[in-house]
Amino acid sequence: MADLSNDFIGIKSPNPFWLASAPPTDKEYNVRRAFEAGWGGVVWKTLGLDPHIVNVNGPRYGAVWGADRRLLGLNNIELITDRPLRVNLDEIKVVKRDYPDRAVVVSLMVPCEEECWKGILPQVEETGADGIELNFGCPHGMSERGMGSAVGQVPDYIEMVTRWCKANTRMPVIVKLTPNITDIRYPARAAKAGGADAVSLINTVSSITSVNLDSFSPEPTIDGKGSHGGYCGPAVKPIALNMVAEIARDAETAGLPISGIGGITNWRDAAEFIALGAGNVQVCTAAMTYGFRVVGEMISGLKLWMEEKGHETLADFEGRAVPNVTDWQFLNLNYVTKARIDQDLCIKCGRCYAVCEDTSHQAISMAGPNGERRFEVIDEECVACNLCVNVCPVEGCITMEELATGAVDLRTGETVKPDHGDWTTHPNNPSRVAAE
Amino acid sequence: MTDRLTPGIVAGRRDARELVEAFADLHPPLTAHEARVAADRCYFCHDAPCVTACPTSIDIPQFIREISTGATRAAAKTIFDQNILGGMCARVCPTETLCEEACVREAAEGEPVQIGRLQRFATDAQMATGAQLNSRSALTGKRVAVVGAGPAGLACAHRLAVHGHDVTLYDAKNKAGGLNEFGIAAYKTVGGFAQAEIDWLLSIGGITLETGKRLGDGLSLEQLQAEFDAVFLGIGLGGVNALRAEGEELGGVLPAVEFIADLRQADDLSTLPVGRNVVVIGGGMTAVDAAVQSKLLGAETVTIAYRRGREAMSASEWEQDLATAKGVTIRHWAQPVRITGNGAAAEVEFEYTRSGANGLEGTGEIFRLPADQVFTAIGQTLNDTPEGLALEGGKIKIDGEGRTSVSSIWAGGDCATGGDDLTVTAVAEGRDAAESIHRTFG
Ligand SMILES: Cc1cc2nc3c(=O)[nH]c(=O)nc-3n(C[C@H](O)[C@H](O)[C@H](O)COP(=O)(O)OP(=O)(O)OC[C@H]3O[C@@H](n4cnc5c(N)ncnc54)[C@H](O)[C@@H]3O)c2cc1C
Ligand SMILES: Cc1cc2nc3c(=O)[nH]c(=O)nc-3n(C[C@H](O)[C@H](O)[C@H](O)COP(=O)(O)O)c2cc1C
Ligand code: SF4
Numbered sequence: 001m002a003d004l005s006n007d008f009i010g011i012k013s014p015n016p017f018w019l020a021s022a023p024p025t026d027k028e029y030n031v032r033r034a035f036e037a038g039w040g041g042v043v044w045k046t047l048g049l050d051p052h053i054v055n056v057n058g059p060r061y062g063a064v065w066g067a068d069r070r071l072l073g074l075n076n077i078e079l080i081t082d083r084p085l086r087v088n089l090d091e092i093k094v095v096k097r098d099y100p101d102r103a104v105v106v107s108l109m110v111p112c113e114e115e116c117w118k119g120i121l122p123q124v125e126e127t128g129a130d131g132i133e134l135n136f137g138c139p140h141g142m143s144e145r146g147m148g149s150a151v152g153q154v155p156d157y158i159e160m161v162t163r164w165c166k167a168n169t170r171m172p173v174i175v176k177l178t179p180n181i182t183d184i185r186y187p188a189r190a191a192k193a194g195g196a197d198a199v200s201l202i203n204t205v206s207s208i209t210s211v212n213l214d215s216f217s218p219e220p221t222i223d224g225k226g227s228h229g230g231y232c233g234p235a236v237k238p239i240a241l242n243m244v245a246e247i248a249r250d251a252e253t254a255g256l257p258i259s260g261i262g263g264i265t266n267w268r269d270a271a272e273f274i275a276l277g278a279g280n281v282q283v284c285t286a287a288m289t290y291g292f293r294v295v296g297e298m299i300s301g302l303k304l305w306m307e308e309k310g311h312e313t314l315a316d317f318e319g320r321a322v323p324n325v326t327d328w329q330f331l332n333l334n335y336v337t338k339a340r341i342d343q344d345l346c347i348k349c350g351r352c353y354a355v356c357e358d359t360s361h362q363a364i365s366m367a368g369p370n371g372e373r374r375f376e377v378i379d380e381e382c383v384a385c386n387l388c389v390n391v392c393p394v395e396g397c398i399t400m401e402e403l404a405t406g407a408v409d410l411r412t413g414e415t416v417k418p419d420h421g422d423w424t425t426h427p428n429n430p431s432r433v434a435a436e
Numbered sequence: 437m438t439d440r441l442t443p444g445i446v447a448g449r450r451d452a453r454e455l456v457e458a459f460a461d462l463h464p465p466l467t468a469h470e471a472r473v474a475a476d477r478c479y480f481c482h483d484a485p486c487v488t489a490c491p492t493s494i495d496i497p498q499f500i501r502e503i504s505t506g507a508t509r510a511a512a513k514t515i516f517d518q519n520i521l522g523g524m525c526a527r528v529c530p531t532e533t534l535c536e537e538a539c540v541r542e543a544a545e546g547e548p549v550q551i552g553r554l555q556r557f558a559t560d561a562q563m564a565t566g567a568q569l570n571s572r573s574a575l576t577g578k579r580v581a582v583v584g585a586g587p588a589g590l591a592c593a594h595r596l597a598v599h600g601h602d603v604t605l606y607d608a609k610n611k612a613g614g615l616n617e618f619g620i621a622a623y624k625t626v627g628g629f630a631q632a633e634i635d636w637l638l639s640i641g642g643i644t645l646e647t648g649k650r651l652g653d654g655l656s657l658e659q660l661q662a663e664f665d666a667v668f669l670g671i672g673l674g675g676v677n678a679l680r681a682e683g684e685e686l687g688g689v690l691p692a693v694e695f696i697a698d699l700r701q702a703d704d705l706s707t708l709p710v711g712r713n714v715v716v717i718g719g720g721m722t723a724v725d726a727a728v729q730s731k732l733l734g735a736e737t738v739t740i741a742y743r744r745g746r747e748a749m750s751a752s753e754w755e756q757d758l759a760t761a762k763g764v765t766i767r768h769w770a771q772p773v774r775i776t777g778n779g780a781a782a783e784v785e786f787e788y789t790r791s792g793a794n795g796l797e798g799t800g801e802i803f804r805l806p807a808d809q810v811f812t813a814i815g816q817t818l819n820d821t822p823e824g825l826a827l828e829g830g831k832i833k834i835d836g837e838g839r840t841s842v843s844s845i846w847a848g849g850d851c852a853t854g855g856d857d858l859t860v861t862a863v864a865e866g867r868d869a870a871e872s873i874h875r876t877f878g
Contacts, residue, residue, distance in 0.1 A: 068473045349482070350484075
């Protein structure tokens with residue numbers, strides 16, 4: 001039996017699925033429902049100082065959909081909690097009391113002054129919450145007031161605020177990072193330098209989801225105007241995965257616990273984040289799209305996969321993909337593949353032909369010997385770019401087959417070598433290191 | 437009370453409400469959301485097989501992509517540029533043997549992109565605006581006579597009008613439309629669509645419709661040749677093949693196309709008489725349509741008898757399945773020997789058949805079916821054969837662009853050689869003949 005129980009920086013939860021700080025965790029009512037549905041933990045919707053903020057009274061969310069209205073990306077212009085601090089703290093306290101086995105972490109965002117943090121931390125501690133998460137991420141609304149991503153974009157501030165928190169509370173401190181920066185390693189290093197117990201990422205990506213072509217205003221539109229919002233959901237997962245991996249494999253931050261966030265919609269997404277070094281995961285959009293019951297599939301699917309693979313605990317595969325993330329220059333240039341089209345599976349749509357002919361290397365031929373619609377790879381031209389695989393509507397129909405050592409690559413005329421050879425030693429590299 | 441068990445040929449076997457339901461749209465229109473979802477399934481194939489399979493070569497992936505982005509009007513233009521009767525074709529084309537059969541998703545999953553219904557979505561939306569997307573080129577002063585206002589003639593006339601030529605469109609009947617109006621099954625073109633489409637099509641201008649004018653009856657080819665710069669014949673197949681079986685003169689025995697025409701013209705289907713036991717002889721779309729509609733009118737038993745096997749039937753497998761789903765029995769390998777009855781048909785006697793060394797042969801074994809109404813659907817023939825034109829296989833001989841053996845006369849559609857006898861083929865041939873005529877005008 002696979003064991004999903006999770007210990008993240010000492011915070012225990014029955015499974016690694018936490019709800020991210022967002023509307024699903026804004027109130028006692030929601031959080032109780034979430035725990036009843038099976039979520040392992042929550043990061044409470046970000047608290048701020050009184051007087052509490054106000055939200056817009058028009059639409060807060062915009063979306064990007066697939067054809068069947070499948071929600072692919074969500075953006076929001078919502079702020080932190082719009083309820084009085086006391087109300088939230090009281091609710092956190094009773095929820096934690098009633099669900100001692102679940103993780104309850106409190107997200108915080110107060111002005112960048114030590115006094116403000118000193119003031120709020122004991123109040124949070126008093127609730128019995130398991131930890132705090134510093135929201136340095138929100139890209140809208142709060143950043144204009146010198147909070148959220150305005151802090152998260154300046155590593156020095158991250159380090160400073162983290163240090164204040166560590167100095168003023170015994171609770172573990174998670175620093176939530178914004179993706180709206182050029183290199184995620186700098187804020188992560190700053191968090192570590194400030195003494196953070198962990199980082200969590202990503203918060204939302206600054207975005208405009210669409211423009212209303214009648215009113216010429218961005219969506220969601222408030223009285224004819226729109227503002228950039230924060231983008232999340234399945235569309236941001238690749239961005240989040242990369243950022244998690246960057247931190248996991250950075251020499252300076254290696255070993256710093258990571259709570260993975262961004263587009264996690266099912267067990268597979270979660271497993272990928274964990275494999276790339278996340279100690280647990282947080283989910284927002286999937287819950288906001290389907291309701292809390294989605295955690296059921298996340299739990300059963302992850303369990304099943306772990307059992308099939310023989311992973312008994314999350315630790316068995318945590319970070320297993322990290323060593324395989326490398327820099328381009330170290331990729332083996334002696335690894336040669338060619339596209340292969342399975343004629344039995346081919347449905348003859350010709351998409352591979354169209355894209356290879358128009359946008360790649362003219363490496364697919366269209367007519368068979370008797371002029372029939374038959375698509376075949378021309379090995380002399382195929383550079384193994386994988387575009388045909390990506391556009392083929394039939395899974396498994398086009399595959400990339402490795403050429404064995406000693407075989408001749410018909411495109412280059414060269415024999416496939418057994419040894420590793422990469423850009424660092426390549427003759428075309430002006431700054432190559434001499435191969436000894 | 438009259439019901440399905442009432443003997444003889446009587447009206448009112450079902451009440452008006454039941455009939456409305458029975459004759460409702462066979463492929464109801466897609467909603468906007470359904471259309472988006474259906475459109476999303478298209479792979480936008482390279483050199484798409486569906487386009488090759490369409491006799492009018494509509495750029496199907498293009499119009500589907502236009503639908504998927506909400507550019508429905510652009511989709512309609514893509515369709516109408518190739519096929520001005522795209523609305524009718526969306527309803528009546530046997531897509532299962534044309535575009536949808538060729539669709540790669542049919543090969544992949546047995547579930548093609550719903551091309552026909554998507555085409556209907558785009559064309560309906562445009563036609564609902566009442567506007568056409570074409571306008572006429574500068575007038576040329578050339579005049580063309582188009583004889584027959586079926587799909588071939590309509591498509592030809594429209595394309596000529598677009599090119600700036602003036603057209604006089606003659607039809608022997610009192611209404612235009614040809615089999616769109618008098619032949620196609622009622623549940624394929626509900627709500628008076630055929631006439632609405634003609635009104636919309638004629639709104640291009642430059643086409644003068646003259647109904648009640650029959651070529652060969654006060655109107656001659658010489659006259660038309662003298663009066664016009666070119667002539668196009670799209671007169672369809674007005675005659676029917678005789679059964680050549682004993683008893684075919686009995687009451688209750690009639691060509692299926694006549695029954696169907698009456699049905700299409702009936703204002704109230706509960707006034708249309710139908711037999712209790714109906715037998716339809718034939719294996720094409722006409723046989724299926726007559727059988728299904730008899731059943732829907734309330735006949736107790738309806739049997740299609742065809743002298744060969746299932747695969748040989750020209751009605752598609754999908755049409756055959758439709759018939760059986762509606763309660764029609766299809767009997768293969770049976771040929772009619774005689775119809776018996778006292779003044780009116782009462783029974784049809786069949787002999788079993790098989791394919792022997794010298795083709796089809798009777799087995800000598802006989803069976804009988806009760807029948808108070810017998811429809812023959814064993815093929816239509818060219819009527820009013822215009823003199824002086826070379827024929828081939830009983831049809832007017834044409835070349836690849838619709839030219840007959842006489843210069844200045846073109847022909848297309850069912851009356852001419854080549855292509856299947858389908859609405860869409862008629863449209864393609866009418867259109868191509870118009871282009872050919874236009875080219876000769878220089
Ligand atoms: C019962 C039935 C069901 C069918 N169902 C389908 C279907 O579901 N899908 C499909 O694709 N096809 C179907 N078809 C076939 C399709 O209707 C024909 O292929 C198509 O209508 C042919 O078009 P046309 O313009 O050549 O001829 P027609 O539609 O027959 O039009 C010919 C026109 O010429 C006129 N005419 C004839 N002689 C003269 C004359 N001497 N002078 C002046 N005018 C004349 C007629 O009145 C008529 O209006 C069906 C056919 C039948 C009979
Ligand atoms: C409506 C909405 C409000 C959010 N509010 C907060 C917030 O108050 N504090 C915070 O740290 N993150 C907030 N987030 C960001 C989420 O916690 C999360 O980081 C982000 O949505 C990415 O995860 P996902 O792809 O699973 O949604 C919010 C997201 C949404 C959609
Ligand atoms: S064959 Fe099917 S999938 Fe391909 S372009 Fe045509 S409709 Fe689309």
